[in-house]
Structure formats: structure tokens, C-alpha cells
Amino acid sequence: MTQTTNKFFDDFAKLMTDAAGAAEGVKRETExxxxxxxxxxxxxxxxxxxxxxxxxxEMAQKARQxxxxxxxxxxALEAEIETLKRR
Incomplete structure (x- = not known):
């Protein structure tokens, strides 16, 4: 009986491991x-x-500056021209 139970649990564990692996694959594929x-x-x-x-x-900021x-x-140049005109 213990050998049958162990085989059952071994098979069940293998099934769950395979299912987890398949689920991970589906998850990766979905992502x-x-x-x-x-x-x-x-x-x-x-x-x-x-x-x-x-x-x-950055280009716009540089152009604005x-x-x-x-x-x-x-x-400044316009102000200088006005100053020169007044002389």
C-alpha cells in the first residue's frame, strides 16, 4: 500500500510540476x-x-536661451544706435 501511495503522490507531484511549467509558459507567451x-x-x-x-x-530649451x-x-545694439543718433 505504501508503494502505491508513494507512486500516486510521485505522479501527482510530477503532474503539478508539469502544470506549473505549462502555466509559466502560457504566462510568458501572454506577456x-x-x-x-x-x-x-x-x-x-x-x-x-x-x-x-x-x-x-533640450533643443527647444537651447533655442529659447x-x-x-x-x-x-x-x-543693446538698438540702444547704442539711438545714443549715436542723438550726438
Missing amino acids: SLFRSQAEKFLRDMNVVAREDFEAVR ENEALAARLS
């Missing part, structure tokens, strides 16, 4: 499918990648 569908959705929506967004934002510096320089 992979979900990830690929999400990536496709984002591509179709023309969503920009974070790295691209950050690069463009340069624009402000040029505006200040232009104002």
Missing part, C-alpha cells in the same frame, strides 16, 4: 503577446519615444 500588441498600438498612435521627446525638449540672448543683444 509577450500583450507587449507586442501594446508596442503596435503605440506605433500606430504615433507616440514619440521618451528619448526623442527629451532630445527635442539663444533667442533670449539675441533679443538682449539686439536691444
